[in-house]
Amino acid sequence: MTFAVVVFPGSNCDHDAYHAAKHVLGQQARFVWHKETSLGDADVVILPGGFSHGDYLRTGAIARFSPVMAAVREFAGAGRPVLGICNGFQILLECGLLPGAMLRNRDLKFHCEHVHVRVERTDTPFTSLCSPGQVLKVPIAHGEGNYFAPPETIDQLEKQHRVLFRYCTPSGAVTDQANPNGSLNGIAGICSEGRNVVGLMPHPERACELSVGSADGLVMFESAVHAMSRAGALQAVAR
C-alpha cells in the first residue's frame, strides 16, 4: 500500500503524515512535489496540513492551481481515496472536490488543542474500521476552521450522510461548547458524494502514538489500508 503525501510550498504537516503512514503503520509512503503531474503508483493520496503559499490570499486558494491537482482530481474522479487534513481540507474546498468554505474561528484566534470528534459514518475508506458514534481524541491546530456553507448545501450534506465527524464532548455529545471554532452543525469533517474524498480539520496524523498525547487518529489510516486491501482482493477475485 503506498501513501502519496503531496507537498505544497508551505505544507508543514507533510512529514507528520509521512511518519504516520511509513513508520507507525509500516506502509509505503512518499512525497509528491506539487509541481509533479503524476501521482505514480499511489493507492491513497494525502493533502497535508500547513500554510500552503502562506495562506496569504485565502487558505488553500493558490494551492488548487498547482500542477499536481489535475492528477489529484483524476485520482478522486476514479473513486480512489483522497484525504485532506486541515490545510489539505481547505485546498479540497477551494478546488471544489468538497463543498463549503472556511471562515476564521469565531473567537478570531488560532487554536491548538486536543478536541473530541464523533464518527458519524463508517462507510468511507477513512472510517471503515471505526464504530458508529465512536469518539476520537485528536488535535486541532488552525485559525480558520469554522466550516460554512449555504443552508441548502448543509441540508444536502446531512441528507446524503456526508458529515463524517462532529466536534463533541468526551462522551460524544455534540454541543456548542464542544465546538472549538463555530463550524455549522459542529462539522469537523465531510466526504464527497462518492465518499472517497474526505476532508477534516483535526489532525489524525498527530494522534497516532500515545507518547504524543493520543493514538485515536491511527484508525483512519488503518481504515484506508483495510479498505484498499479489500478493494485489491475484490479486484483480484474479479480478474
Added chain:
Amino acid sequence: MSGIDQAVLDRHGIKDDEYERIVSLMGRTPNLTELGLFSVMWSEHCSYKSSRVHLKTLPTEGPRVVQGPGENAGAVDIGDGLAAVFKIESHNHPSFIEPYQGAATGVGGIIRDIFTMGARPIALLDALRFGPLSESQNRRILQGVVSGIGGYGNSIGIPTVGGEVMFDETYSGNPLVNVFCLGIAKHDALVKGKASGVGNPIYYVGAKTGRDGIHGATMASAEFDEKSAEKRPAVQVGDPFMEKLLLEACLEVMATDACVGVQDMGAAGLTCATSETGSRGGVGVEIDVALVPQRETGMTPYEIMLSESQERMLLIVKRGREAEVERIFEKWDLHAVKIGEVQDGDRLRIRHNGALVADVPNRALTDEAPLYRRPFQAPPNRAELAAIPATARGTQPSPRESFLSLLGSPTIASKRWIFQQYDYMVRTNTIALAGAGAGVVRVKGTSRALAMSVDGNGRFVLLDPRQGAKLALAEAARNVACAGGLPLGGTNCLNFGNPERPEIMWQFAEAVAGLGEACRALDIPITGGNVSLYNETDGKAILPTPVIGVVGVIEDASRLTLRAFPESALDIVLLGDNLGELGGSEYLKTIHGLVRGVPPALDLARERSLLQLLVGLSADGAVRSAHDCAEGGFAVTLAECCFENGGVGAKVDIPSASSDGGIDRLAATLFGESASRVIVSVEPSKTAAVLAKAAGAGIPAARIGTTGGAIIEIAIDGTAAISCQLSEAEARWATALAAALAHRAA
C-alpha cells in the same frame, strides 16, 4: 568630500572617540556608506562592546560542546552522531514599537540562526515579560506579541513547546520578547558562517531588499523616549512563508556539499553577513550591490547594505557547483543571485554597478570594534532593597486567601490562553504538552528526547544580581532534570538597562559573574546567546533579567517524567529544605506589592547532586511525577501538581520552615521560594528506595503525604493550614489570565 559632521555622527550613534578609531583603522576618513557600515557593526547590538569583557569569563567548553559561542548558534552532542543546535535571542525593542511584527521577526530571526548551521529547527520556547495587565497598553502588547509568535511559528511549522511569562511594572514601557530555538543536525553536517576559497561565488537568496529596518541594530542600542513610536519604519515585517521556503531550500542545499559557508542576514543585514563571513574566514569579500534583488527603486548602496529586510541568506558556494545550487532554489521558486565572490586579502569591497563605493578591512568592522570596560558601581540603595519593610509584618491574609490570590496572579496563573494560540504539536515530536514545566521533544530515529527550559526571575536579580543569575541557571537546569533530562549546555539572553550607567553595569557584571560561577559548579557550559541593553524608557530600567535556556537529554524518551500527579494513592515526597525565604517572592509582590529582601540561598554543590538525583530517579522509573518549587513556593507548586490531570488532589503535612522570612512563619512555610526543592510522586512500594537514594545524594527528603481526593489539603506540623477544593483552586488558576486580558476600562 565625505560630508561627515557632528550631526551625521550623532545620527549614526557614533561617539567622537569611536570616529577617531574608525579613521585610524581605515587610514583615512570614511565616506557616508562606510560610516553606515561602522555604525551598525559597532552598535551595542552587533558588537557587544559593553558586554564582551564580561561574557569572556563564562565557561564555554565541555566534553559535549560541539560548537561554542562565535557562530550563529551553539551546539552540544546528544549521542548517535547528532547535535542539538540552539540559541536564544531578544527582540525587545521592536516588540514594544510594533508588537506583532516585532515578535514575529524575532521568531524568524532565531529560526534562521539555527538552520544557517545546517540544523533542522524542531522546537521554540519564549520567555516573555510584560507590564501589569491592568494597563491597556500592556494588554495590547501581550496580545500582539502572542499573535506575532503564533503567526510566524505556526505558519513555518516549528512547534512552540514551552516558555514562561512574568509580569512587573518595570516592563510596562519595555516588554521582553526572548525567543529560543533548537534544531538537530549531524555533527559532520554542521555548517559555519565562514567564507573561504578565493574565487568562490557569493550568493544572495531569499526576499528582496527594501528600505525596512534600516538602522534596526542601532535602534536596539538606544533607550526609548516618547518619540519611539516614530521609529516604526525601523521595525521589519516578517514573511513566514518565504522563510519556510528558505529553510527547506537551504537545508536541501546544505545536504549537498556545494556550500562552504552560510550566514543569515539578521541585524545589520548584508553588512554583517559579508563582513563576518569574511573576517571569520580571513579572506576578502567583494560584492556589487546593484546585483542585490531590490523591491524598491532608487536604493542607494548605503540603504542596501544597512537594510534589515527579513528572510534573506548569504551563501558561499564552491566554484563549479553554481548550477546545482541554483537548481535547488529554483525548485522552491526562490532566486539565488550571485552578487560577488571571495577574494584574496582581508577587505570588504562594495561596488555599485562596478564603481567602488566602500572599501573597509573586514576585521575593522568585526573584531576591531571598540571594547569598553565600562565603570560599574553598586547602587546606593542596596541595603534598603535587602530589608523587608515593617509594613509587611503583622496580620497576613488567611493562608487560603493568599493561596488563591497567588494562583490568580498572572505570573503564576495558567498560560493556556497564550500557548493554545501556538501550534505546539506540529512535527509530532512534542511528548510533554505545552504549559507543564520543561518543553520536551523526542528525537525521531533514536530512543532519546530533549528537554529544554528558559528561566530568569528578574526580582531576584534586582535584589542581588549575582545570586539572581545563579538561581536562574539552577531553575532552568532543575526544570530540565525534573523531566529526566541531563543538562548538557546553556544559552543566555541578558536583558538589562543602559550600560552607561554604572549601577546598571554593576548589575550586568555581577549577574555574568554569578552565571559563570553557577555554570562551572553545575557543569553547564554556555554555548552562545545574546545581550540586550538599553532596556529603559524615560530613564527607568527594567528589572535586570538574564534569561537562561538549558538543554538536556533524556536517554530513554519513554522514561519522561511529567509535572502532574498521574493518579491517586501515590506517596508525595518533598526533596530539599524549606528555609522560609520570602525575599523577592511572588507572595511579597502579590500580597504586599513589594520587591524587597534577600533572594533565596543556593548551595550549588547540593543543586548539582539534586540534578543528578532527579535524572537518576526518572531514568529508573522511580518517580511518577516531578515538579520544581518556584514562584509561589510549596503551596502553589503542590497545587500545580494537581492541575490538568483529571482531578487528583493531595493531602500533605509539612514541617514549619526554619525562618519566618522576615514576615510571618506560616506564609514563609507555604509561600517561601527556597531553591533546590522538588515535589515528586512515588509508588508507595518505591518510597523507601527513593528516600534512600536522596539520602545517598545528600538531599533532604521526606514523605509528606498522599495523592488523591478532590481537595488540596496542607497541614503544617499537624495543624491544618490550607484546605481548598481542587476545582476552586484550578478554576482560579485556569481563568485568571484570560480574565485579566478581557479587562476593559469602564
